[in-house]
Amino acid sequence: xxxxxxxxxxxxxxxxxxxxxxxxxxxxxxxxxxxxxxxxxxxxxxxxxxxxxxxxxxxxxxxxxxxxxxxxxxxxxxxxxxxxxxxxxxxxxxxxxxxxxxxxxxxxxxxxxxxxxxxxxxxxxxxxxxxxxxxxxxxxxxxxxxxxxxxxxx
Amino acid sequence: xxxxxxxxxxxxxxxxxxxxxxxxxxxxxxxxxxxxxxxxxxxxxxxxxxxxxxxxxxxxxxxxxxxxxxxxxxxxxxxxxxxxxxxxxxxxxxxxxxxxxxxxxxxxxxxxxxxxxxxxxxxxxxxxxxxxxxxxxxxxxxxxxxxxxxxxxx
Numbered sequence: 246x247x248x249x250x251x252x253x254x255x256x257x258x259x260x261x262x263x264x265x266x267x268x269x270x271x272x273x274x275x276x277x278x279x280x281x282x283x284x285x286x287x288x289x290x291x292x293x294x295x296x297x298x299x300x301x302x303x304x305x306x307x308x309x310x311x312x313x314x315x316x317x318x319x320x321x322x323x324x325x326x327x328x329x330x331x332x333x334x335x336x337x338x339x340x341x342x343x344x345x346x347x348x349x350x351x352x353x354x355x356x357x358x359x360x361x362x363x364x365x366x367x368x369x370x371x372x373x374x375x376x377x378x379x380x381x382x383x384x385x386x387x388x389x390x391x392x393x394x395x396x397x398x399x
Numbered sequence: 400x401x402x403x404x405x406x407x408x409x410x411x412x413x414x415x416x417x418x419x420x421x422x423x424x425x426x427x428x429x430x431x432x433x434x435x436x437x438x439x440x441x442x443x444x445x446x447x448x449x450x451x452x453x454x455x456x457x458x459x460x461x462x463x464x465x466x467x468x469x470x471x472x473x474x475x476x477x478x479x480x481x482x483x484x485x486x487x488x489x490x491x492x493x494x495x496x497x498x499x500x501x502x503x504x505x506x507x508x509x510x511x512x513x514x515x516x517x518x519x520x521x522x523x524x525x526x527x528x529x530x531x532x533x534x535x536x537x538x539x540x541x542x543x544x545x546x547x548x549x550x551x552x553x
Contacts, residue, residue: 284467286474289485308486309470313438313463320440331443332462332494339488 254327256369256393259356267318267352267375272306274346280310306344311385315377318352328394330368335389342384350377350384357388367398408481410523410547413510421472421506421529426460428500434464460498465539469531472506482548484522489543496538504531504538511542521552 281290285307289296296304323329344350358372370390377385435444439461443450450458477483498504512526524544531539 280467284471284474286471287478287483305485307470308488309463309467313434313467316461316463317438317440320438324441329441331459331497334462334493335489335491337488337490338492340486343485 251326252328254323254329254393255396256328256359256361256371257396259359259371259393261356261358263356265323265354267315267322267354269349269351270314270318272314272344272346272348272350274304277304277306277310277346280313281307285309301343303345306346306348308338308340308385311340311344311350311377312338312387314350315352315375315385315387318377319354319375322352323354330392330394332389332391333370335387336372337386337388339386340384341386342379342382344379344384348379348384350379352377361395362392365392367395368392369395405480406482408477408483408547409550410482410513410515410525411550413513413525413547415510415512417510419477419508421469421476421508423503423505424468424472426468426498426500426502426504428458431458431460431464431500434467435461439463455497457499460500460502462492462494462539465494465498465504465531466492466541468504469506469529469539469541472531473508473529476506477508484546484548486543486545487524489541490526491540491542493540494538495540496533496536498533498538502533502538504533506531515549516546519546521549522546523549 289301289305290307293304353376355374357374359369362368362370371393372390375387376383443455443459444461447458507530509528511528513523516522516524525547526544529541
């Protein structure tokens, strides 16, 4: 979490076309199973022999875990030093390839568009494209919006 | 998880307009914090005094936890007895209101549309509208697609 002093990213800095490397995360086998047991108890997330014999060739991660792993990279690499507010939602979320335990996923964020908020003076809405890649294979794509504070409004 | 014997919901049964009551879940304070620490470490999810003094009036749940709670209700009420395959993704995900510890959320699922899959013989793509409500207040809306097996293809 940021303190007020550490903010370096404002609405003003989120210029369309700007790209952030969000770093990497490794998909943990136990976390995959814990998450699936709690939130997404389906056979291809939990039943190892059946998953191994299926088209997947092994257990795959819940798509909601993959989304949460993206969120963590985004929060650590960008939001931790941003004047960021909540998000109204996601325009598109795609699970492009199955994700497995041990996969190393690299996050990427691109600023697509932005506009000052009419309802929230001093803030702007930024449209962002988030992605996770395993090597050159995209596994998650997420187009979403976030509210950010304007530097001059502080 | 279903066994092959317990399937009662096929593509054929997911007629546009059909509505499922997914039951309820209670948002747990510890789970809210654990989830936020792991995946969404932002002040309005973790910093209680600051959240209490903010427009939120207290800690709010990560939107990704809310989505995961919807997934659990959907998995238990529908997928557990469905011939369900994975999902290509989400068309729209909206966080419509802040969610707090102790909130009782009721899930609702509506079949919006469906079409046989051209790429996957014996399966069809179903477009679904998922919602979570706290009393009469919608807090999450999610329009997504899922692949389901056809009864006659088995």
